[in-house]
Amino acid sequence: MSKQNNNVDEAKTDSLSDAAIRRSLLGCAGPADQAKFEALMMLDDEFERRVYRLELELADDFSFGQLSTEEQKLFTSRFLVTPDRVRGLTVSEALRKAVSTESADYTTQAAQRSLRNFLNLFAFGRPLASAALAGAALLLFGTLIWLSLKAPPVRQQVSSKQKPTPNSEKQYAHPVAPQSPGDKSAPDSNTAKQQVPTITLQPESKSEHKQTVQLSNPGGEIASIRVEMVIDVTITAGTTYEAKLISADGLKVASFSELKVQPGDQSQVVLDIPARLLKNGSYCVELKQNLASGNDEFERYCFEVRQEQAAPPQK
């Protein structure tokens, strides 16, 4: 026992670097570092806390795409093995979404601040400048009225924008009523700002190339994407489907149940997937029919997500 205690004392005085701890967490440390890691982990409260913080950092790095390919594999296969760590990753994902949203808000605030500063130039103690500004505002107002009388109705412009072009990959706005029951994230068709990119997918076995859905949209906020999956079966009345959304790492991102077939030219099952669950990369939906006999067969429908920095709106 005393020999073990000596080892611990040695380990305590000679601590591990953050890089070495991260290697241990990913299950790829050398034997000497691993032994030291274990001894410190069991005995040193401060070290345990440091390890916990590095676990959070590792999850953040994974979410923000800052791990190498090899590290990503180790992360999913060796690190992500407890519910606590999966929860940690969920927080990292939420943080990534929140920060990217805040960055966009921050840009808007900066623009507002610039405008305010500009207007302040005219505001106080400058009667001549104020009069000039009032004149300019009147002129602008008059021009806007003239333009609105001359221009076609707004509704017509919006609907013509939403028509798909023949060569597009069906990345157009598709404001139709939500079709998956109970899906709170389904977009409100009346909200002009929220657009729903829609892709229609054939089963992976019949599809030659993957379709891509773009999540950046200069025209407004994208809350969700719509995936229409073409099915090739004889439909029994009341049949429902369940679906799992799987990421490229093989992780289940979300599951959907009680999905019904939408009749049309082609029978389809439609999913509305909240955009916040998606990031750059490949995804597949595994679609399974709910049968009383207990069915294990499923079809896969795969697609690619691209999420780019929002570009300024083009005139």
Place this chain on the structure above:
Amino acid sequence: MPLPKRSDSLRQDDFDRLLAWLDEDRERAGEEYEKMRRRLTTIFSARGCRIPEELADETIDRVSRRVADIQDTYEGNKALYFLGVANNVHHEYLKRPPLTTPVITPDASEQELTYDCLERCIGKLTERSQHLIRQYYAEDKRAKIGLRKALAHQLGITQNALRARALRIREGLQLCIERCLSTESFCHDSGTQE
């Protein structure tokens, strides 16, 4: 802190004896138990085990059954006794046929809740911490490195100090979110809302 839950395979008297051995005070013993379980889980996962929590529980169960024999004579740090037993459990695990274990994934409802809780928890941070977190995590890859360098310079601290500060805030956020999630889950389960 609630007392830890006894594993199903463990007898109540063994479990009580283990807690008493860990600390005379029942509440502190509970904390020690949780700490030991967490540490063993981390160690088993660092050894590449697919079921680290089960192995940690198995280790604690075995220690519990041995406490009656060793409690009067054992000298030294108790954590090391756990580590010794963990080594045996690990050897046996390696001899088992490889396991195909399901990948644990969060469900969509939990992701929604997490996002809501995160927004609330960020709102509770001081303005300075909010700014730091926003800047620290903003941008991607190469841009991030430059941004963090500039942020450290702006705050008059080294990049290491910035990282430590950001991780402290991040840890606080994690704890806040976990508390928020447990409250939210309870509200959802019992059909009530805040």
